[in-house]
Amino acid sequence: MTKTAIAAIIVLFVCQGCVSTSAAPSAAAPKVVLIIGDGMDDQQITIARHYLVGEAGALALDGMPQRAQVRMQTVDEANPTMPDYVPDSANTATSMATGIVTSAGRIGTTAGTDRDAVTIMELAAGAGYGTGIVTTASVTDATPASFVAHVNWRLCEGPRSMVPRAQRGGLFSGNCSADLKANGGKGSISEQIAASRMDVVLGGGRQHFDQPAEGEATKTVADAAIGQGFAIVHTGDELAALPDEGRVLGLFSPSTMPVKWRGAGDAKAERVQRVDGRPVLPEPFACEPNPEFATMPTLPAMARAALDRLDGKSFMLMIESASIDKQSHLRRPCGQIGELGQLDDTLKLVLDYARAHPETLVLVTADHSQAAQLIPETSVLAALNAASPGAFARVRTPEGALMGVNYSTNDSNVQEDHTGADVPLFASGPGADAIPSSLRQPEVFGLLLRHLGLEAPR
Amino acid sequence: MTKTAIAAIIVLFVCQGCVSTSAAPSAAAPKVVLIIGDGMDDQQITIARHYLVGEAGALALDGMPQRAQVRMQTVDEANPTMPDYVPDSANTATSMATGIVTSAGRIGTTAGTDRDAVTIMELAAGAGYGTGIVTTASVTDATPASFVAHVNWRLCEGPRSMVPRAQRGGLFSGNCSADLKANGGKGSISEQIAASRMDVVLGGGRQHFDQPAEGEATKTVADAAIGQGFAIVHTGDELAALPDEGRVLGLFSPSTMPVKWRGAGDAKAERVQRVDGRPVLPEPFACEPNPEFATMPTLPAMARAALDRLDGKSFMLMIESASIDKQSHLRRPCGQIGELGQLDDTLKLVLDYARAHPETLVLVTADHSQAAQLIPETSVLAALNAASPGAFARVRTPEGALMGVNYSTNDSNVQEDHTGADVPLFASGPGADAIPSSLRQPEVFGLLLRHLGLEAPR
Numbered sequence: 006m007t008k009t010a011i012a013a014i015i016v017l018f019v020c021q022g023c024v025s026t027s028a029a030p031s032a033a034a035p036k037v038v039l040i041i042g043d044g045m046d047d048q049q050i051t052i053a054r055h056y057l058v059g060e061a062g063a064l065a066l067d068g069m070p071q072r073a074q075v076r077m078q079t080v081d082e083a084n085p086t087m088p089d090y091v092p093d094s095a096n097t098a099t100s101m102a103t104g105i106v107t108s109a110g111r112i113g114t115t116a117g118t119d120r121d122a123v124t125i126m127e128l129a130a131g132a133g134y135g136t137g138i139v140t141t142a143s144v145t146d147a148t149p150a151s152f153v154a155h156v157n158w159r160l161c162e163g164p165r166s167m168v169p170r171a172q173r174g175g176l177f178s179g180n181c182s183a184d185l186k187a188n189g190g191k192g193s194i195s196e197q198i199a200a201s202r203m204d205v206v207l208g209g210g211r212q213h214f215d216q217p218a219e220g221e222a223t224k225t226v227a228d229a230a231i232g233q234g235f236a237i238v239h240t241g242d243e244l245a246a247l248p249d250e251g252r253v254l255g256l257f258s259p260s261t262m263p264v265k266w267r268g269a270g271d272a273k274a275e276r277v278q279r280v281d282g283r284p285v286l287p288e289p290f291a292c293e294p295n296p297e298f299a300t301m302p303t304l305p306a307m308a309r310a311a312l313d314r315l316d317g318k319s320f321m322l323m324i325e326s327a328s329i330d331k332q333s334h335l336r337r338p339c340g341q342i343g344e345l346g347q348l349d350d351t352l353k354l355v356l357d358y359a360r361a362h363p364e365t366l367v368l369v370t371a372d373h374s375q376a377a378q379l380i381p382e383t384s385v386l387a388a389l390n391a392a393s394p395g396a397f398a399r400v401r402t403p404e405g406a407l408m409g410v411n412y413s414t415n416d417s418n419v420q421e422d423h424t425g426a427d428v429p430l431f432a433s434g435p436g437a438d439a440i441p442s443s444l445r446q447p448e449v450f451g452l453l454l455r456h457l458g459l460e461a462p463r
Numbered sequence: 464m465t466k467t468a469i470a471a472i473i474v475l476f477v478c479q480g481c482v483s484t485s486a487a488p489s490a491a492a493p494k495v496v497l498i499i500g501d502g503m504d505d506q507q508i509t510i511a512r513h514y515l516v517g518e519a520g521a522l523a524l525d526g527m528p529q530r531a532q533v534r535m536q537t538v539d540e541a542n543p544t545m546p547d548y549v550p551d552s553a554n555t556a557t558s559m560a561t562g563i564v565t566s567a568g569r570i571g572t573t574a575g576t577d578r579d580a581v582t583i584m585e586l587a588a589g590a591g592y593g594t595g596i597v598t599t600a601s602v603t604d605a606t607p608a609s610f611v612a613h614v615n616w617r618l619c620e621g622p623r624s625m626v627p628r629a630q631r632g633g634l635f636s637g638n639c640s641a642d643l644k645a646n647g648g649k650g651s652i653s654e655q656i657a658a659s660r661m662d663v664v665l666g667g668g669r670q671h672f673d674q675p676a677e678g679e680a681t682k683t684v685a686d687a688a689i690g691q692g693f694a695i696v697h698t699g700d701e702l703a704a705l706p707d708e709g710r711v712l713g714l715f716s717p718s719t720m721p722v723k724w725r726g727a728g729d730a731k732a733e734r735v736q737r738v739d740g741r742p743v744l745p746e747p748f749a750c751e752p753n754p755e756f757a758t759m760p761t762l763p764a765m766a767r768a769a770l771d772r773l774d775g776k777s778f779m780l781m782i783e784s785a786s787i788d789k790q791s792h793l794r795r796p797c798g799q800i801g802e803l804g805q806l807d808d809t810l811k812l813v814l815d816y817a818r819a820h821p822e823t824l825v826l827v828t829a830d831h832s833q834a835a836q837l838i839p840e841t842s843v844l845a846a847l848n849a850a851s852p853g854a855f856a857r858v859r860t861p862e863g864a865l866m867g868v869n870y871s872t873n874d875s876n877v878q879e880d881h882t883g884a885d886v887p888l889f890a891s892g893p894g895a896d897a898i899p900s901s902l903r904q905p906e907v908f909g910l911l912l913r914h915l916g917l918e919a920p921r
Binding site: 046047048050051054055059060061063066067068069070071072073074076078079081087088089090091374376378379380381382384385386389390391392393394395404405406407408409411413414415416417419420422423424425426427428429431442443445 | 504505506508509512513517518519521524525526527528529530531532534536537539545546547548549832834836837838839840842843844847848849850851852853862863864865866867869871872873874875877878880881882883884885886887889900901903
């Protein structure tokens with residue numbers, strides 16, 4: 006924390022200078038909108054740009070006045086002095102939300118020692134500020150959870166998941182029972198959201214709320230949330246019909262919200278087939294609307310609702326486009342592109358808000374990088390019968406060219422791994438020009454803290 | 464060119480303002496050092512950082528005050544209105560050196576129409592400025608060539624390569640005979656370097672100069688260069704022994720210069736073997752000095768020599784660390800890391816120079832992105848027997864952790880393809896803070912032009 010604290014002091018110094026020379030009213034209530042594109046690295050941005058606006062075009066992201074690069078830091082759970090070079094959304098979001106470095110899978114807790122780390126949302130709520138989380142994932146998923154909850158493993162999403170390590174099947178091995186209230190913990194992530202001081206929580210994940218809370222026979226987590234003053238909505242229409250005052254928990258799908266786009270006919274990347282040793286490349290496809298998305302509120306609509314509810318005072322709002330990552334895991338280029346498009350549309354809306362409220366710091370970043378690579382639609386070595394050894398798609402862009410999208414981090418039929426490259430940070434608003442061109446991911450917390458005028462936790 | 468011209472005007476305006484408020488003496492002769500890391504995308508930078516300074520460390524690159532992102536543009540040779548989403552070093556360097564958008568493989572010439580585009584080196588020399596090119600590749604390789612020569616295909620490197628398309632075997636199909644002087648062209652790249660007004664040209668590629676020039680029985684290209692006033696040196700000692708005045712052509716190896724590092728015992732990435740369906744991951748390795756590098760001048764030493772010779776007036780110096788790309792093509796992580804280390808050491812030296820000469824604009828960028836990906840050293844799905852489908856290395860870093868480096872753009876035994884993601888641009892010096900956070904690659908030319916106070920070609 007020492008280095009973060011030093012960085013925070015530097016940022017404070019520079020940002021104060023910046024506010025004093027900018028048009029921003031220094032007396033106005035400071036606001037932060039932090040937009041996270043999950044897995045949104047430069048491969049993802051380039052792939053999406055080509056499809057959405059063409060090779061010579063520019064996204065709203067590209068117009069952001071400041072651009073920095075974020076160096077992720079992750080440590081090994083068993084040996085927290087040893088780095089782990091490829092993180093996940095839990096530890097990276099925890100770094101941004103709390104300023105600590107932790108191990109993959111952890112939500113708001115320290116590696117090895119399992120201590121809770123105070124989040125920016127908790128600090129903001131403690132100062133009487135508004136707080137909001139908007140995501141296209143389950144609101145209990147790793148990225149949003151890290152801003153509001155403290156558990157030792159990201160999959161402790163609802164009461165039913167709170168089982169000991171030995172009872173958890175599959176690939177993951179977190180010991181959720183340690184976080185049971187009965188065992189001195191704070192309960193599952195959904196229960197911690199229900200008990201939180203958040204003003205606005207919008208996304209998917211209804212299943213984790215529609216189950217009995219710990220120690221209850223029939224009273225659900227949703228019931229507990231209502232008891233804490235949350236209005237619960239399940240559709241965009243219900244959200245729109247709510248008065249702008251009061252706390253709201255929007256749960257628009259059982260788990261991750263359906264994505265905006267898919268490949269034509271539900272096409273995705275496929276293994277390259279070979280006939281007599283020669284590669285038969287997959288047929289090109291364009292993107293089309295995903296029918297399942299039709300009934301969902303869009304990410305811009307959810308962001309709009311959150312801004313309307315938080316407007317009028319200081320606030321900390323985190324907005325996540327979650328399925329850039331999830332669709333890349335599943336080798337679905339059109340899914341990625343559509344969700345990056347949702348993020349870019351949301352950014353336009355947020356920038357409009359910030360123009361009217363120049364005390365708003367807007368940050369856009371990714372938590373970690375992802376598998377998808379933009380490669381030649383036909384290998385330069387095609388004469389030698391070379392082709393992708395992984396899953397491969399040829400996407401036909403609206404400008405009529407073919408874009409090769411490659412997924413080759415592993416050969417499973419399940420999903421891709423993350424990658425470990427630095428991720429971008431875009432910024433506009435007061436103090437944005439004082440953000441260093443390269444920063445460690447926990448220093449993002451310092452940026453939030455300083456702009457909101459909050460003190461670092463001791 | 465219209466958009467580039469507009470961008471250039473904007474940069475000029477802002478840069479003038481910047482110089483008037485900075486400590487830089489506005490009357491001093493403007494200087495540019497453009498450092499190109501070939502293939503140096505964010506995956507490469509992160510991989511190198513972990514090895515060179517550790518996960519929590521920072522490279523000299525990370526300390527650059529400004530960071531932007533560059534959107535590459537490439538068009539199809541047969542249909543120059545159609546984008547080509549994955550470029551090569553020829554068209555990308557041509558964009559930076561001349562401001563045009565062209566097709567892959569072209570050196571200083573337009574797609575389809577094969578017209579010559581004026582380079583920044585030609586404009587600088589025309590203004591009486593010093594000019595220098597330093598590279599670890601052959602000086603006739605695509606990146607350096609694009610700053611000084613005009614041919615329709617990057618492999619037209621020496622007189623012997625100037626054969627018609629039909630006589631060229633292998634994978635590439637450029638028609639070098641069209642560039643013969645006898646056919647109205649300017650001859651091969653080495654001949655164009657020999658005939659150029661460059662002051663300093665240092666790198667590899669001796670083989671392309673030690674062969675008879677076009678139309679000559681015995682007189683070599685090297686002889687022609689000497690006739691044009693170049694002193695030719697072949698070793699670092701010979702370079703050091705030269706007086707600081709006069710033009711110099713340093714050719715330190717027959718082709719690409721040997722790289723600084725290699726995997727221990729010459730280890731590189733390998734296909735993951737399987738026994739009974741289970742992956743047997745390759746043995747981890749660390750990096751070690753490459754014995755072949757011992758007799759080479761280092762990139763910092765060549766850069767130092769170039770700065771010493773160009774000092775005292777305005778100059779345009781391009782320095783390339785070429786084998787970040789070439790070693791990534793060959794699936795050699797330690798080779799990449801060592802060459803990125805050479806670039807970072809060179810940057811430190813250049814920044815020292817710029818501190819003493821604050822009229823120096825320092826830019827560091829990449830031409831395009833590359834194949835290498837930082838992935839988990841063991842897949843998250845290892846329990847499902849998942850592993851890389853491509854070539855894979857586990858590199859043991861000095862801080863003791865394992866770093867997975869993946870090469871999976873194609874399944875050939877020859878080399879990887881490029882990737883198409885945006886690349887970074889780092890900047891310091893007068894006007895650096897006015898560089899937009901995102902720019903098209905041809906706009907890099909505008910940055911050079913404006914800082915040097917040169918007029919755009921008509």
